[in-house]
Structures are given as structure tokens and as C-alpha cells.
Amino acid sequence: MELSQLLSDVNSFVWGPVMLFFLVGTGIFLTIRLKFLPWRNLFYAIKMILQSKEKHEGDISPFQSLMTALSATVGTGNIVGVATAMVLGGPGALVWMWISAAFGLSTKYGESVLAVKYRETNSVGEMAGGPMYALKKGISNKFIGSTLAFLFALFAVLASFGIGNMTQANSIAAAFESGYGIPNYVTGAVIMVLALAILIRGIRSIGKVSSVIVPSMAMFYFVSALVAIVANFENIPDGVAEMFRMAFSVEAVGGGVGGSIVASMLTAMRWGVARGVFSNEAGLGSAPIAAAAARTDHASRQGYVNMTGTFFDTMIICVLTGLVISSSGCLGAVDIATGKPVSGAQLTILAFSSVFGDWANLIVSVSLALFAFSTILGWEYYGEKSLEYLVKNRSVIMSYRIVFSLITFVGATTTLEVVWDFSDTMNGLMAIPNLICLLWLSNDIARECFDYEENVIAVEKRGAKNN
Numbered sequence: 001m002e003l004s005q006l007l008s009d010v011n012s013f014v015w016g017p018v019m020l021f022f023l024v025g026t027g028i029f030l031t032i033r034l035k036f037l038p039w040r041n042l043f044y045a046i047k048m049i050l051q052s053k054e055k056h057e058g059d060i061s062p063f064q065s066l067m068t069a070l071s072a073t074v075g076t077g078n079i080v081g082v083a084t085a086m087v088l089g090g091p092g093a094l095v096w097m098w099i100s101a102a103f104g105l106s107t108k109y110g111e112s113v114l115a116v117k118y119r120e121t122n123s124v125g126e127m128a129g130g131p132m133y134a135l136k137k138g139i140s141n142k143f144i145g146s147t148l149a150f151l152f153a154l155f156a157v158l159a160s161f162g163i164g165n166m167t168q169a170n171s172i173a174a175a176f177e178s179g180y181g182i183p184n185y186v187t188g189a190v191i192m193v194l195a196l197a198i199l200i201r202g203i204r205s206i207g208k209v210s211s212v213i214v215p216s217m218a219m220f221y222f223v224s225a226l227v228a229i230v231a232n233f234e235n236i237p238d239g240v241a242e243m244f245r246m247a248f249s250v251e252a253v254g255g256g257v258g259g260s261i262v263a264s265m266l267t268a269m270r271w272g273v274a275r276g277v278f279s280n281e282a283g284l285g286s287a288p289i290a291a292a293a294a295r296t297d298h299a300s301r302q303g304y305v306n307m308t309g310t311f312f313d314t315m316i317i318c319v320l321t322g323l324v325i326s327s328s329g330c331l332g333a334v335d336i337a338t339g340k341p342v343s344g345a346q347l348t349i350l351a352f353s354s355v356f357g358d359w360a361n362l363i364v365s366v367s368l369a370l371f372a373f374s375t376i377l378g379w380e381y382y383g384e385k386s387l388e389y390l391v392k393n394r395s396v397i398m399s400y401r402i403v404f405s406l407i408t409f410v411g412a413t414t415t416l417e418v419v420w421d422f423s424d425t426m427n428g429l430m431a432i433p434n435l436i437c438l439l440w441l442s443n444d445i446a447r448e449c450f451d452y453e454e455n456v457i458a459v460e461k462r463g464a465k466n467n
Contacts, residue, residue: 007422014428020273023283026435027103030110033442034449038106038307044457045304046311062305064207065294069287069306071210072164072378073313074218075371076171076345077279079364082321083347086331089271091239092247094322096272097279101314104282108310110438110445113303114138115288116296117448122388126203129292130382131285131434132156132389138441148433149389152285155430156386162423164379165404166411168372173412175345175365188412191373196405199380200398203293206377217370218317224352224363225320231355232327239326247272280313284427285434289382300452321348328354380404 031038038045049063060068085093111131118137119129132149139145173187198209229236247268281287287306296302325331328351333342342350345364352360380401387400438445 007425011422011425011428014425015274017270019428019431020270020277022435023107023277023431024100024103024273026283026438027100027105027107030106030438030442030445031103033446034106034109037449037453038109038304039102041304041453041457042105042308042311045308048301048305049308060203060207060293060295061211062294062296062302064211065290065302066305066309067210067214068203068207068293068378068381069290069309070214070218070312070378071206071374072286072290072382073279073281073309073375074214074317075168075279075375076368077275078221078313078317078321078371079348079368080171080344081275081279082318083325083344083351085271085275086322086325087341087343087347089268090246091243091322091326091331092245092249092265092268093272093275094319094326095243095247096269097276097318097322098272098315100273100276101280101282101310101318104277104280104310104314105307107282107438108280108287109303109307109449110442111283111285111288111434112291112306113299113445113448114437114441115292116294116299116302117444119292123392123394127293128385128388130289130385130389131437132386133292134441135433135437138437138444148436152430152433153386153389155426155433156286156289157383157390159423159426159430160379160383160386161404161407163427164383164423165376165407166414167423168375168379169408169411170414171345172369172372175368179361179365184413185409188409191376191412192405192409194373195376195380195408196402198377199401199405202401203381206381207293210374210377213370213374217367217374218312220370221317221363221367222320224356224367225324228324228352228355229320229327232324232329235327235329236323239323243322243326276314276318278427279318280310282310283435283438284431285437286379286382286430289385290378292385298448298452298456300448301456303448324348325351328352330354376408 049066082094082097085097089096114134115129115131118134119127120133122128132153135145135149135152137145139148169188169191172191173184176182176187177184198205248265277283287309291302291306294302294305325347330342330347330350333347333350334340335342335346345368349360349364352363356363383404384397384400388397391397
């Protein structure tokens with residue numbers, strides 16, 4: 001068996017039904033265990049984003065922490081992943097993407113709470129936290145905790161070079177080469193220089209850049225998508241009805257906005273959940289590494305702030321992409337050259353072109369480039385902190401920043417079929433120790449959640465009433 005086929009088979013198993021059930025099941029369990037407080041306090045969490053805790057321990061503000069986490073999650077999955085899911089799983093995949101994200105709120109909240117609760121200060125005075133520290137310090141059986149912590153950190157370092165680096169750089173280079181004929185090596189060189197300039201200075205630099213680039217790119221894409229949706233608004237009611245019809249149809253159905261796409265509920269569920277989790281990373285354990293760096297007075301406060309990342313990533317940006325595609329009438333369009341349905345970035349471009357014409361290529365290319373580049377920044381921090389857990393030597397950490405930046409050039413200029421499968425597998429394997437951690441320490445999460453609800457939120461509500 002060829003290496004590429006072996007990696008593909010392993011990847012299919014890792015991201016198969018068992019893993020998806022484990023991911024969503026953990027979210028359902030935590031939602032119930034926390035008495036639906038992550039849902040009930042969603043708007044409170046959104047209000048908390050801009051309330052910086054300057055006087056508390058941490059490296060960056062809560063807002064910068066969230067933007068760093070969002071920089072890693074808002075990526076190619078929001079443009080390419082949504083389109084792919086709707087082709088392979090039908091329009092109903094978008095509904096299941098939204099459902100998985102709803103339970104993912106509790107997962108993201110829980111893992112961020114543990115990251116802050118069990119964080120520690122490293123040799124240069126920076127915060128270090130994430131699933132590896134929660135596993136090592138929170139689980140009473142030190143052998144199991146340390147083993148799972150080592151595995152998580154190892155998988156995260158390996159995933160950072162693939163899913164967080166080479167594949168992102170490759171997506172940017174491919175977009176500009178196909179759209180504007182810019183050679184891959186030129187794009188690769190620009191990415192490499194920009195990445196090196198930002199990453200060499202560490203988390204404070206990443207946090208500052210992310211706090212500018214993430215809101216800007218999100219707003220640019222939000223406005224563009226909203227214009228496209230409003231322009232095709234007459235198709236929205238039928239499009240939404242078709243999504244729900246195909247999302248819950250036991251038998252395979254097609255037609256309507258899906259064109260030639262035929263899918264059943266199980267197919268829609270599989271692709272919607274898989275692409276949703278891939279996009280928002282709830283349960284993978286990556287985002288809480290950024291949460292641990294935040295200046296905050298309570299683990300639960302930052303848990304709520306970082307939880308909103310899943311809301312913005314999947315419930316807003318992914319849904320906008322899905323509505324643009326479903327209202328455009330392009331879903332199910334067949335590529336004349338290949339005879340297969342148009343998918344991925346090309347489908348998203350085709351959908352935007354129904355309103356913007358030739359400008360669609362620019363909108364999607366720029367959005368894709370910004371999304372992917374921000375992912376490179378966020379994932380460098382995840383990989384660096386995971387490597388720091390494994391190797392305490394600071395010279396190794398500085399070398400990692402340089403090597404990580406240089407590898408973006410390799411990613412932009414090479415074919416990556418094997419890298420995609422390998423890095424996707426490492427990304428999935430990260431989730432196993434993290435989910436075990438969430439279930440094992442669910443009582444810790446609940447205590448922090450209920451304590452914050454009783455002693456902070458309830459007090460704030462009483463104060464607001466008295467005023």
C-alpha cells in the first residue's frame with residue numbers, strides 16, 4: 001500500500017463516526033452538566049469581550065486572547081470547508097454544522113476554563129497553559145495524566161507544521177496563482193517575511209496583530225457576504241427550507257437549491273459536524289492554549305470570552321458562506337471540464353460572482369489569504385507552547401519560531417496531498433487526550449462555572465438592578 005493511501009485511510013478512521021460522536025457527545029454532556037449556562041450566558045459572554053483585565057495576571061488582554069484563538073480557527077474551513085460540506089453532504093450539512101457548534105460552545109468554554117485554572121508561569125515570565133497542563137496537574141493519576149499530556153503536546157507540535165502552516169500557505173499561493181497568475185514562490189516569500197517579522201517577537205506581537213487583522217478580515221467578509229445574500233434574498237426562504245428538509249430526511253433526497261446534490265440526514269450530519277469541528281476547533285484543545293495567556297481574574301470569565309469564538313466562527317461566518325452559496329443557485333453546478341460538481345473555493349467564488357461578477361475572485365482570494373495567514377499566526381503560538389511543554393530550552397523555542405516561518409515558503413511552493421492527510425490526522429489525534437481531560441475534570445469545570453454564576457454574574461445582575 002502506498003504511503004498516501006495509508007495516510008488517507010488512517011485519516012478517514014481518525015475523523016470517522018466514532019471521533020465525531022466523541023466530539024459532539026462531549027459537548028452535549030458538558031452542556032447538560034453545566035445546566036445550559038454557556039447557552040444562557042452567550043450574550044453576557046459577547047459583552048465581556050472588550051472588558052480588558054489589565055491588572056490581573058496574564059500576557060495579553062482577553063480580547064487579544066480571543067482574537068489569537070480566532071486567528072487560528074477562522075481559516076480556509078470557513079470558505080473551502082463550508083462549500084465542500086454542502087457538496088458532499090447537501091445543503092442540510094449547514095444545519096448540522098450549526099447544531100454541532102451550539103454544543104461546541106460548552107466544549108470551548110470547558111477547555112478554556114481548565115487552561116486558565118491550571119496555567120503556570122514559564123522561565124521568562126509568560127503564561128503557559130492548555131490541555132497538557134490541565135492533564136498533568138488536574139488528573140490525580142500522574143502516570144495517565146503525564147502520558148496524555150505528552151501525547152497532546154506532541155500531536156499539537158506536529159499538527160502546527162501541517163494544518164497550521166504548510167496547508168494554509170499553500171491555499172494562499174494557490175488562490176493568487178489561479179486568480180492572478182502570481183508565481184507561488186513570490187507569494188511564499190511574502191508570507192515567509194511577514195510571518196517571521198511577527199512571530200519572532202512572540203505572543204504579544206501575535207496578539208496585537210491578531211486584534212487588528214481578525215476583526216478587519218471578518219468585517220470585510222461579513223459585509224461582502226451580506227451584500228450577496230441581500231441581492232439574492234428572494235431565494236433565501238426556499239434555501240433555508242431546503243437546508244432543513246435535507247438535514248432531517250431519512251432517505252436521500254435532492255433537488256431545489258441543491259441542484260444535482262443528493263444526500264440523506266446521515267450524510268448531512270457526517271459532513272456538517274466534521275467540517276464544523278474542523279472550522280471552530282471546539283474539542284481539539286488548541287484554542288485554550290491562547291485562553292491561558294489572557295489577563296483575567298477568573299477562569300470562568302475567560303472561558304466565556306473564548307467560547308464566543310465558536311459562535312463567531314461557525315454560527316456567523318460559516319453560516320454566511322452557506323447562505324451565499326444556497327441563495328446563489330450555484331450549488332450543484334457541474335464543472336464542464338471534469339463532469340463533477342463544482343466544490344471548494346471555486347464554488348464560493350461562483351456563488352459570489354452571481355452578485356459581484358469578476359470582483360468575486362478578488363473578494364474570495366483576499367478573504368482566503370487573510371483567513372489563512374491569521375491561522376498561521378495562531379497555530380505558531382499553539383505549536384510553540386506545546387513544544388515548550390516538551391522542551392524547556394528557550395533557544396529551541398526561538399529556533400522553532402524561525403523554522404516555522406521558513407516552512408511557510410515550503411508549503412506555498414510544494415504539492416501537499418500527503419501533508420494534508422498527515423496533518424489532518426495529527427489534528428484529530430489532539431482531540432483524544434483533550435476530550436478525556438474534559439470528561440475527567442468535568443467536576444472542576446462545573447465548580448468554576450457555578451462559582452462564577454453565583455459570586456460574579458448574580459452580583460453584577462443585582463448591582464445593575466439597584467442602579
